[in-house]
Amino acid sequence: MKHGKRKRHRRCVTFFSACYGFRSPFKVLCDGTFVYNLVVNRVVPADKAVSDTLSAPVKLFITRCVLEELRRLGRSHADTLAAASSLAIARCDHEGKSKADSCLLDLVKENNSEHFFVATQDADLRKKLQEIPGVPVMYGLRNALFLEQPSSAQREFVKDGERRRSHISDRERRQLLKSTGVNLPSTVPKWSSDDEKDVASHNEDAAVNKKSESTRKRLTVKDRPRFKRKKAKGPNPLSCLKKKTSENKKPASE
Numbered sequence: 001m002k003h004g005k006r007k008r009h010r011r012c013v014t015f016f017s018a019c020y021g022f023r024s025p026f027k028v029l030c031d032g033t034f035v036y037n038l039v040v041n042r043v044v045p046a047d048k049a050v051s052d053t054l055s056a057p058v059k060l061f062i063t064r065c066v067l068e069e070l071r072r073l074g075r076s077h078a079d080t081l082a083a084a085s086s087l088a089i090a091r092c093d094h095e096g097k098s099k100a101d102s103c104l105l106d107l108v109k110e111n112n113s114e115h116f117f118v119a120t121q122d123a124d125l126r127k128k129l130q131e132i133p134g135v136p137v138m139y140g141l142r143n144a145l146f147l148e149q150p151s152s153a154q155r156e157f158v159k160d161g162e163r164r165r166s167h168i169s170d171r172e173r174r175q176l177l178k179s180t181g182v183n184l185p186s187t188v189p190k191w192s193s194d195d196e197k198d199v200a201s202h203n204e205d206a207a208v209n210k211k212s213e214s215t216r217k218r219l220t221v222k223d224r225p226r227f228k229r230k231k232a233k234g235p236n237p238l239s240c241l242k243k244k245t246s247e248n249k250k251p252a253s254e
Helices: 003-020 032-040 046-054 064-072 075-085 100-112 123-129 152-166 170-180 193-223
Strands: 026-030 058-062 116-119 137-141 144-147
Touching: 003 046, 003 144, 026 046, 026 100, 032 046, 032 064, 032 075, 032 137, 046 058, 046 144, 064 075, 064 100, 100 116, 100 123, 123 137
Parallel strands: 026 058, 026 116, 116 137
Antiparallel strands: 137 144
């Protein structure tokens, strides 16, 4: 897997783990089209391929409705049925009588409480799944697996939750007033234009004062007497001269 692709997948997994509470080992709910793609392109072992895509241990699931749909397709999908039968069964209340896509949608509705990753090749089903908060979607392209990035609806759901948590509720405000006597507004009050002008004027005065103070400090430092620091000097050049030897020495006295 290329570095950029692995990075995108890891960022997506981190988003769903942090915002929707997904935890390893991840549960991956597969439909018949996804299992068929794995069999045709010989993506084996399937659990290892999915685990490499999510960079975490996984467990693959399927529903009885999907198995029944594969059985009705006959011998042409016998290999797919055999591979799907080896997966863990995710419990549904349809007893194999529902369509595969309806069964999967029913399992993950209402914010996907079981924290399933859903793996399917059906483009229409993927679009419907991405409208549900907290449902990450996988699909295959030949022998490679991909993880869909969070949709705008899923990201907006997270932002709405953060905004709701940032506002104090009426009950919390009453409790705070009862315990401390301090009454806080439920929302942050908006500033008027006069308040904004006062703040701008205050910031301007502060900038002028800061500039004058820095100028004064700079002048004060300049007026101080400066002492030259003594630097290390080299040896006296005269002391480095070689000693002169007399050419005609007088003979020693006898």
